[in-house]
Amino acid sequence: MKYEPSRLEILLTKVAFILYGKSVYQAFAISLPLKDSDRVLDFGCGMGTVARYTAKRLTNGHLTCLDISERWINECRKNLRGYDNVTFVQTEFPALENKSFDLVYCHFVLHDISERELNRIIPALAESLKPGGMLVFREPLKETEKISLIKSLMEQNWLFPKDCRITDIPVMGNALECIYIKQ
Numbered sequence: 182m183k184y185e186p187s188r189l190e191i192l193l194t195k196v197a198f199i200l201y202g203k204s205v206y207q208a209f210a211i212s213l214p215l216k217d218s219d220r221v222l223d224f225g226c227g228m229g230t231v232a233r234y235t236a237k238r239l240t241n242g243h244l245t246c247l248d249i250s251e252r253w254i255n256e257c258r259k260n261l262r263g264y265d266n267v268t269f270v271q272t273e274f275p276a277l278e279n280k281s282f283d284l285v286y287c288h289f290v291l292h293d294i295s296e297r298e299l300n301r302i303i304p305a306l307a308e309s310l311k312p313g314g315m316l317v318f319r320e321p322l323k324e325t326e327k328i329s330l331i332k333s334l335m336e337q338n339w340l341f342p343k344d345c346r347i348t349d350i351p352v353m354g355n356a357l358e359c360i361y362i363k364q
């Protein structure tokens with residue numbers, strides 16, 4: 182469901198980015214299993230907290246930043262000003278260029294999406310990957326029911342787990358990070 186952030190929410194996210202940019206967002210971007218020539222989708226990019234660091238790694242590749250919110254996409258565009266390897270997309274529907282992405286990642290996004298929407302979004306994300314492509318997510322560990330649903334939707338859509346681990350994220354607490362591969 183579409184939701185636009187308040188000015189206060191945008192301000193607080195900018196402060197969090199200044200304080201925790203490296204330990205939270207850069208650390209996740211560095212851990213992504215990507216090559217510098219990959220085509221990557223940041224699904225639910227927000228203000229581009231992770232995208233800022235991912236774009237730097239894609240020296241010969243391309244990053245698509247997608248968000249449902251017009252305000253967040255505008256903030257993301259400002260945050261990544263100067264990067265010519267990034268496209269910004271505001272849409273509810275993730276299947277933009279079917280089977281074109283090497284990697285799709287979701288950073289603290291999927292747990293916020295309703296069960297009904299996840300049933301539509303996860304198949305579309307799976308469809309947007311090339312065979313052998315990877316989907317990576319990091320979500321709060323305490324969202325146990327959502328995580329179970331996410332995992333079962335992944336496998337129903339031919340995405341199989343390569344690695345899953347629990348990490349302790351500054352301020353945010355324990356999170357589950359998983360890498361899935363498209364068969």
Ligand SMILES: C[S@@+](CC[C@H](N)C(=O)[O-])C[C@H]1O[C@@H](n2cnc3c(N)ncnc32)[C@H](O)[C@@H]1O
Pocket residue numbers: 182184224225226227228229230231247248249250253272273274287288289290293294298302
């Ligand atoms: C908690 S924020 C995380 C933003 C960013 N990934 C980060 O970690 O800083 C969740 C983001 O997902 C976006 N979002 C929620 N539902 C969405 C959907 N159906 N399609 C695309 N983006 C969505 C929201 O607008 C918001 O920007």
